[in-house]
Amino acid sequence: MSDGQLAQGNFELSIVSDILIVDDTADNIRLLSSMLLEQGYKVRKAINGTMALTAIRTLPPDLLLLDINMPQMDGYEVCRQLKQDPQLRDIPVIFLSALDSTVDKVKAFAVGGIDYLTKPFHIEELVARIESQLTIARQRQLLQQQKQQLELEIQERRKVEAELKWQRERSETLILNIFPQKIAERLKSGHQTIASYFDEVTVLFADLVGFTTLAVQIPPTDLVQFLNQIFSRFDALVEQYQLEKIKTIGDAYMVVGGLPQHRDDHAQAIAQMALAMQTTIQELKTPLGQPLSLRIGINSGPVVAGVIGTKKFSYDLWGDTVNVASRLESQGEPGRIQISEQTHGLLHHQFHCEERGVICLKGRGELKTYWLLG
Structure with missing residues (x-):
């Protein structure tokens, strides 16, 4: 026989098949071995069932030619044990026997035989049956390999999809940590410049007193960890009062109420935030x-809010309302919350305030301000 070939699409498998002959009669083994060698097969031999199982477990053959009547262990038992082993059960077994009753044949198939040929037989018929079973076995092996490959590809695809999903979710989370949701949606839809006018919001600036001196006294890494501890608590307050954190600059913290989603109580929410920040800082x-x-400054009025530029986007506010809030913070007093007359008018006597009087704000002139006390 020439090399056995299996064509599946454009795939071809060419091998020399290894056949194990199991028979307790030496003449039968010699005859079968000579015939099969002439056909181009590799041939191994075993003269009893025990030797056959040892040979199979040592080096599994491609096909087994198995006699039935053998001492100690007959062919049925050899086949039964072979089929119980998950690693060996797919080896095709052709029974070669002088027994020709239907009962013997049925029993051979019952223990796992794939074919049955009665002695004496024609070599042409035996070769045809061997080739048929080897072809089926190779097709089964090929299908199993393709199935395993497909399963690996599916697993890999699922891993890639899971990784992409995780990256998308992480990107979404990062974007929402930087921008309000409505702004993030506009950025993703391709808007180049995003700016919106809000006729009434409340802006808060807070600044750590003595931070410059502290920065000289402790290592930079400790300083950053210290700021992170403080600002993380402030971030939790932003979530609690449903406000919008705009940015931190050094030790300064900026928050706004009333955008991007309008709310009537923006001044009240910012006032509650400021009082909670003062309580928090006293605990540290x-x-x-x-x-x-802390020094805190608060002002209410119109602003423009949005995202500009093409790199390193940030959501920011512009307008006189922002500038005044910043000046109220810088010209305030440690441990106090200074608010503008505009903010004071929006609080509707819901908070305890004390008039500070008229102060001169740099670049803005004289303004009447108040202390927010509680």
């Missing part, structure tokens, strides 16, 4: 054990 100390204090 510097890495050197020193007490902390």
Whole structure:
């Protein structure tokens, strides 16, 4: 026989088949071996069932030619044990026997035989049956390999899809940590410049008192960890009062109420945030054990809010309302919350305030301000 070939689409498999002959009669083994070698097969031999199982487990053959009547262990038992082993059960078994009753044949198929040929037989018929079973076995092996490959590809595709999903979700989370949801949606839809006018919001600026001196006294990494501890608590307050954090600059913290979603109580929410920030800062100390204090400035009025530029986007506010809030913070006092007359008018006596009087704001002139006390 020439090399056995299996064509599946454009795939071809060419091998020399390894056949194990199991028979307790030496003449039968010699005859079968000579015939099969002439046909181009590799041939191995075993003269009893025990030797056959040892040979199979040592090096599994492509096909087994198995006699039935053998001492110690007959062919049925050899086949039964072979089919019980998950690693060996797919080896095709052709029974070659002088037994020709229907009962013997049925029993051979019952224990796992794939074919049955009665002695004496024609070599042409035996070769045809061998080739048929080898072809089926190779097709089964090929299908199994293709199935395994497909399963691997599916697993890999699922991993890639899961990774892409995770990356998309992570990107969404990062974007929403930087921008309000409505702004993020407009950015993703391809808007180049995003700016919206809001006729009434409340802006808060907060600044750590003595931060410059502290920065000289402790290592930069400790300083960053310290700021992160403080600002993380402030971020939690932003979530609690449903406000919008705009940015941090050094030790300064900026929050706004009333955008991008309008709310009537923006001044009240910012006032609650400011009071909670003062309470929070009193609970903390510097890495050197020193007490902390905040200056806070609050102003209400119109602003323009949006995203400009083409790189390193950030959501920001512009307008006189923002500038005044910043000046109220910088010209305030440690541990106190200074609010503008506009903000004071929006609080509707719901908060306890104390008039500070008229102060001169840099670049803005004289303004009447108040202290928010509680």
